[in-house]
Amino acid sequence: MLARNRFILLVVVGAVLAIVSLSLQFLNLMPTTPLGDEQVLGGGVGTGLGKSRKRVIPVPHTEAPELDPIAEAYGYCNTPNRTEQAWEGHSPADYTLLSVQVMIRHGDRYPLYSIPKTKRPTIDCTLSPNRKPSHPQLSSFISHMGHGDRGHWESTLGSVPRLPNHSACEMGELTQTGVVQHLRNGQLLMRAYERHSLLPVGWSPRQLWVETTGKSRTLQSGLAFLYGFLPDFDWSKVTVRHQWSTLFCGAACDCPARNRYLEVEQRRQYRLRAADAQLDATYAEMARALGLPPRQLRAANPIDSLLCHLCHGLPFPCLQMQAAGASDTCLTKEQFAIIRRQQLDDEADKRQAGLYRKYAILAMHPFLNRTAGRMERAARAKTGEAAEATLALSSAHDVTVAPLLSALGLAEARFPRFAARVVFELWRSPPAASAAAGSKQQAPRGKGKGTAGGEPFVRLLYDGEDVTFHTAFCRSHKRHGPRPLCPLKNFLSFVRRDMFAALNASSYQEACYKRPG
Numbered sequence: 001m002l003a004r005n006r007f008i009l010l011v012v013v014g015a016v017l018a019i020v021s022l023s024l025q026f027l028n029l030m031p032t033t034p035l036g037d038e039q040v041l042g043g044g045v046g047t048g049l050g051k052s053r054k055r056v057i058p059v060p061h062t063e064a065p066e067l068d069p070i071a072e073a074y075g076y077c078n079t080p081n082r083t084e085q086a087w088e089g090h091s092p093a094d095y096t097l098l099s100v101q102v103m104i105r106h107g108d109r110y111p112l113y114s115i116p117k118t119k120r121p122t123i124d125c126t127l128s129p130n131r132k133p134s135h136p137q138l139s140s141f142i143s144h145m146g147h148g149d150r151g152h153w154e155s156t157l158g159s160v161p162r163l164p165n166h167s168a169c170e171m172g173e174l175t176q177t178g179v180v181q182h183l184r185n186g187q188l189l190m191r192a193y194e195r196h197s198l199l200p201v202g203w204s205p206r207q208l209w210v211e212t213t214g215k216s217r218t219l220q221s222g223l224a225f226l227y228g229f230l231p232d233f234d235w236s237k238v239t240v241r242h243q244w245s246t247l248f249c250g251a252a253c254d255c256p257a258r259n260r261y262l263e264v265e266q267r268r269q270y271r272l273r274a275a276d277a278q279l280d281a282t283y284a285e286m287a288r289a290l291g292l293p294p295r296q297l298r299a300a301n302p303i304d305s306l307l308c309h310l311c312h313g314l315p316f317p318c319l320q321m322q323a324a325g326a327s328d329t330c331l332t333k334e335q336f337a338i339i340r341r342q343q344l345d346d347e348a349d350k351r352q353a354g355l356y357r358k359y360a361i362l363a364m365h366p367f368l369n370r371t372a373g374r375m376e377r378a379a380r381a382k383t384g385e386a387a388e389a390t391l392a393l394s395s396a397h398d399v400t401v402a403p404l405l406s407a408l409g410l411a412e413a414r415f416p417r418f419a420a421r422v423v424f425e426l427w428r429s430p431p432a433a434s435a436a437a438g439s440k441q442q443a444p445r446g447k448g449k450g451t452a453g454g455e456p457f458v459r460l461l462y463d464g465e466d467v468t469f470h471t472a473f474c475r476s477h478k479r480h481g482p483r484p485l486c487p488l489k490n491f492l493s494f495v496r497r498d499m500f501a502a503l504n505a506s507s508y509q510e511a512c513y514k515r516p517g
Contacts (some may be wrong), residue, residue: 069340077311086464089192107178110169118317125169150235181419186228222395249366255512258362360403379456409472457485
């Protein structure tokens with residue numbers, strides 16, 4: 001009897017010890033202090049909330065983790081229903097922000113294609129502050145856009161609607177979600193740069209540069225971003241310039257080699273899709289369900305419409321005209337997942353093949369060259385002089401942002417989601433920091449008497465993440481050295497010479513007109 005009681009006691013004690021052990025392990029996984037903004041953004045750097053001046057460089061989420069295609073697609077939707085943290089505007093102590101250049105992808109849009117024999121998604125593209133998603137500035141934004149005739153518009157942009165305005169969305173039209181995404185983007189960056197007085201009170205029109213393609217969705221996205229960014233939106237100071245090409249190549253668009261690389265890349269894409277048996281079977285299954293030839297269904301690019309259904313929480317489309325009494329024949333999320341999976345596989349294969357990056361370098365060099373020129377002029381500006389284009393905004397497309405990321409060497413960056421943003425920041429170090437570092441770095445050409453002290457540095461951010469030290473021009477820089485930013489001279493050298501090494505050339509002209517061989 002005594003032995004039995006002793007056994008029971010030992011079992012009870014063992015169970016209690018096991019529970020205590022598991023509890024301690026669980027408690028160790030739980031944070032004991034909630035993460036405020038200043039902790040997430042680097043422990044008081046530039047927040048005025050603490051004495052710590054240590055700059056924490058985050059590990060950027062550029063390499064996509066193993067996601068299932070549905071979860072990845074929801075990230076692509078970028079639904080504006082969460083608090084977003086951003087690293088824009090953060091630097092070592094006493095550095096001065098000289099200029100910011102932003103490229104955005106337009107916000108959420110209605111599909112560009114419709115799936116034959118199915119009902120188009122029902123979405124209202126008029127704007128209403130009482131409909132979700134909304135934004136505190138949406139009502140005033142709607143009102144302010146009604147005075148757009150006071151602004152300055154290049155070429156035919158003045159005739160493009162400044163607001164989406166169809167109760168039944170037209171193909172490719174910006175949705176209310178897309179407007180809200182960029183009101184949030186603009187407001188987020190306004191708060192990030194507020195203490196730096198990027199555009200101080202009384203700023204002049206020459207300090208703002210805005211450019212967009214001729215599509216209403218890019219123009220409207222740019223205006224929403226700008227309205228969220230500027231505390232006092234003054235139409236008389238706004239000039240909107242037209243970029244005729246989605247590559248924003250200005251007067252330097254002619255490049256035969258770029259087109260050849262794109263054709264080769266497109267053939268690679270076709271071969272990869274043709275070899276995917278599961279994808280082929282899925283398209284055949286979808287085509288049978290809708291009574292369509294598979295080739296016609298593929299030509300309708302169904303993923304575009306299905307993404308819209310997913311992003312807006314709508315049921316997937318069904319066959320519109322069905323026999324009486326027949327059960328609904330609908331496309332499924334499983335079919336969508338297979339097509340999306342193939343797109344992710346294509347992204348991985350594209351990086352490995354390397355053809356796309358050659359195209360991207362030639363596609364985006366003109367834009368990068370203009371960006372570098374603005375930075376150099378801002379770095380050379382005299383103390384107290386209002387720099388040209390303190391803020392430059394380019395409102396673009398996925399076919400603009402994707403090659404930009406590739407050209408910069410961000411091979412693992414995710415495909416641009418709706419309302420994606422790429423931000424170039426130019427900073428100047430304090431003179432004391434330059435002397436302490438014992439720098440031998442030369443200032444950009446033309447810097448002379450009257451310019452402010454210190455050296456110019458650049459930061460690059462993608463969707464709020466600091467990716468500077470993952471770029472081709474600054475990957476080898478000592479990020480934890482006396483200067484935790486990337487010297488501007490690295491970026492200038494990359495844009496004007498180094499980026500063409502991948503093409504066995506030393507200039508844009510040589511790379512564009514070099515005979516294949």
